[in-house]
Amino acid sequence: MKYVNFTRVSIKNFLSVGEEPVVIDFNQGLNIITGNNKDKVDRRNGVGKSTVADSIYFAIFGTTLRELKKDHIVNNITQRNCEVELELYVNEDGNTSKYKIIRKISPTKCFLYKDGEDITRDSIQNTTEYICSLLNTSADVFQNCVIMTINNATPFMAKKKLEKRKFIEGIFNLQVFSNMLNVTRQEYNKVVRDLDIECAKYEEISNSLNNYIEQKQNNENEKQRSLAKLHARKSNNNKQIESYNDQLSKHVQIDIEKTNQNIKRIDSVSDELHAKTQRILTKKTECQTLIDVHTKKRNKIGTDQDVCPVCLSKLDESHINYVEDEKSKLTNTISELKNKYTELEAKLKDAKQILKTLSDKKNKQLNQFNEFNLQKQNICNIESNIKQLTSVNKDIDDDIKSLDKQDNNLDKIIKDTNLRLESVQIDIDRVKNEISKLDIIKFVVSEEGVKSYIVKKILQLFNAKLAHYLKKMDSNCICVFNEYFEEEIINEKGKPCSYFNFSGAERKNIDLACLFAFMDIRRLQGDVAFNFSMYDELFDSSLDERGVELVIEILKERIEQHNECVMVISHRKESTKLATGEIIFLEKQNGVTLRVETPKNELK
Numbered sequence: 235m236k237y238v239n240f241t242r243v244s245i246k247n248f249l250s251v252g253e254e255p256v257v258i259d260f261n262q263g264l265n266i267i268t269g270n271n272k273d274k275v276d277r278r279n280g281v282g283k284s285t286v287a288d289s290i291y292f293a294i295f296g297t298t299l300r301e302l303k304k305d306h307i308v309n310n311i312t313q314r315n316c317e318v319e320l321e322l323y324v325n326e327d328g329n330t331s332k333y334k335i336i337r338k339i340s341p342t343k344c345f346l347y348k349d350g351e352d353i354t355r356d357s358i359q360n361t362t363e364y365i366c367s368l369l370n371t372s373a374d375v376f377q378n379c380v381i382m383t384i385n386n387a388t389p390f391m392a393k394k395k396l397e398k399r400k401f402i403e404g405i406f407n408l409q410v411f412s413n414m415l416n417v418t419r420q421e422y423n424k425v426v427r428d429l430d431i432e433c434a435k436y437e438e439i440s441n442s443l444n445n446y447i448e449q450k451q452n453n454e455n456e457k458q459r460s461l462a463k464l465h466a467r468k469s470n471n472n473k474q475i476e477s478y479n480d481q482l483s484k485h486v487q488i489d490i491e492k493t494n495q496n497i498k499r500i501d502s503v504s505d506e507l508h509a510k511t512q513r514i515l516t517k518k519t520e521c522q523t524l525i526d527v528h529t530k531k532r533n534k535i536g537t538d539q540d541v542c543p544v545c546l547s548k549l550d551e552s553h554i555n556y557v558e559d560e561k562s563k564l565t566n567t568i569s570e571l572k573n574k575y576t577e578l579e580a581k582l583k584d585a586k587q588i589l590k591t592l593s594d595k596k597n598k599q600l601n602q603f604n605e606f607n608l609q610k611q612n613i614c615n616i617e618s619n620i621k622q623l624t625s626v627n628k629d630i631d632d633d634i635k636s637l638d639k640q641d642n643n644l645d646k647i648i649k650d651t652n653l654r655l656e657s658v659q660i661d662i663d664r665v666k667n668e669i670s671k672l673d674i675i676k677f678v679v680s681e682e683g684v685k686s687y688i689v690k691k692i693l694q695l696f697n698a699k700l701a702h703y704l705k706k707m708d709s710n711c712i713c714v715f716n717e718y719f720e721e722e723i724i725n726e727k728g729k730p731c732s733y734f735n736f737s738g739a740e741r742k743n744i745d746l747a748c749l750f751a752f753m754d755i756r757r758l759q760g761d762v763a764f765n766f767s768m769y770d771e772l773f774d775s776s777l778d779e780r781g782v783e784l785v786i787e788i789l790k791e792r793i794e795q796h797n798e799c800v801m802v803i804s805h806r807k808e809s810t811k812l813a814t815g816e817i818i819f820l821e822k823q824n825g826v827t828l829r830v831e832t833p834k835n836e837l838k
Contacts, residue, residue: 252826263815282827293320703747
């Protein structure tokens with residue numbers, strides 16, 4: 235519970251108050267503020283009594299109850315050094331601190347002191363906000379719970395529905411829910427914007443992913459076309475290689491046949507010796523030829539590859555064993571031929587003398603061998619072509635492997651993009667979850683949520699207090715508020731009616747009952763309690779003598795229960811008889827208001 239005890243106000247060059255300060259202490263009891271206007275004979279109006287209420291309000295909030303412009307607040311005679319000092323104590327949690335508020339115009343300044351230490355904020359606005367938080371009150375609540383001015387403030391019951399709602403929220407400390415709702419709505423709008431951003435990001439990444447997938451498919455199609463072309467080229471090259479191999483096979487057969495035919499022709503025309511020599515030579519040549527053929531055949535058999543270079547079939551272990559057997563057989567055959575060749579070489583050596591006569595035949599044989607060599611060269615050319623085509627096929631294989639690796643980088647991009655998309659989806663789910671939570675929070679702090687529940691609880695007490703004060707003031711109606719701050723007024727005949735159906739005095743009873751109920755609620759809530767309340771022209775309009783008596787009884791009860799300083803501004807002389815505290819007598823002369831001693835005739 236926070237207790238705010240006003241102790242003194244000092245007014246200088248403020249409205250009708252001039253250079254000489256008007257100082258008022260907030261003493262316990264019913265204090266009457268009255269006075270005379272010497273500028274107008276026998277007049278008690280226009281003295282500057284309401285200036286006291288305006289000064290207190292000005293010190294706290296920086297403006298007046300009458301919402302005057304700053305130029306009109308400064309005394310129109312001195313026109314400078316407008317200053318109001320308000321001293322008060324604040325007790326909270328057993329700790330009491332003394333505060334002094336000094337607010338000035340011409341120049342415009344605001345100072346705040348705590349126990350003599352300057353705690354003024356960096357701007358007038360921030361200092362004013364700090365003062366309001368220190369007193370736990372708003373301007374509207376202060377007008378209707380601390381200072382009640384008949385002529386300058388709209389009574390609570392005459393306010394519009396929205397104004398009533400705002401005021402009661404301030405009284406019940408429910409504005410925190412409105413602030414929470416505003417904050418929640420701002421946060422909700424921010425989160426919705428975040429969701430829009432994340433959704434746009436998701437759409438952008440999704441479009442990029444689709445483009446990458448489409449690009450990959452296009453690349454794949456182009457790769458397949460390129461691969462088809464490469465495979466076609468390789469197939470054509472393989473066919474050409476097969477053709478060259480066929481030619482090689484044919485060339486080998488033709489060479490052997492021609493050689494045998496030549497030998498046969500030589501044998502047929504040679505004499506016995508020549509025939510014998512020729513047979514030796516033929517056998518030697520045949521032997522040599524067989525050695526070469528079998529050697530070449532042996533060299534051609536087998537491969538270090540996993541597939542047959544001719545039929546391109548995959549080689550298994552049976553094929554490999556077969557090849558090794560064939561190589562072994564050929565090796566044995568070649569060895570036998572070499573032995574035979576050695577024997578023929580020896581025989582030929584013996585027959586050299588005889589072979590001289592066969593020179594012409596030998597030349598013809600050499601010519602045949604020359605022809606064979608030409609054919610052999612042709613074979614070499616064919617083999618070279620085969621080698622070249624084989625190299626081309628190897629390059630084609632390399633190109634095929636290169637094409638297979640081209641989409642690896644795009645696959646990584648697609649994978650990374652998918653990860654980004656999943657990450658954004660997680661963010662979207664998180665934001666949607668936040669929106670769901672904020673929807674719940676918005677409902678909780680809305681009019682239909684926890685505020686309605688709290689108001690129902692508080693209104694039971696408030697309506698009871700309101701009924702209590704209406705009864706004490708002998709009002710001819712009852713008034714009940716619902717949780718939506720809508721009032722229902724029942725007159726003495728039991729019929730619903732409007733606040734404006736009542737007379738001025740009846741409305742004054744309702745206004746005062748609301749005022750006292752609001753003050754009690756704030757005190758009972760453990761929020762803040764003021765030792766001071768002020769009523770402007772409370773006894774001067776609307777209320778009859780009995781109404782005044784009833785109000786005074788309530789005020790005296792409050793003074794006794796809460797040790798309050800109650801100040802009533804009145805221009806009626808008889809009001810001074812009601813005072814249980816000070817009579818603050820003001821006098822206006824030559825346009826300037828001063829505080830003077832109360833004349834003896836005012837005390838009768």
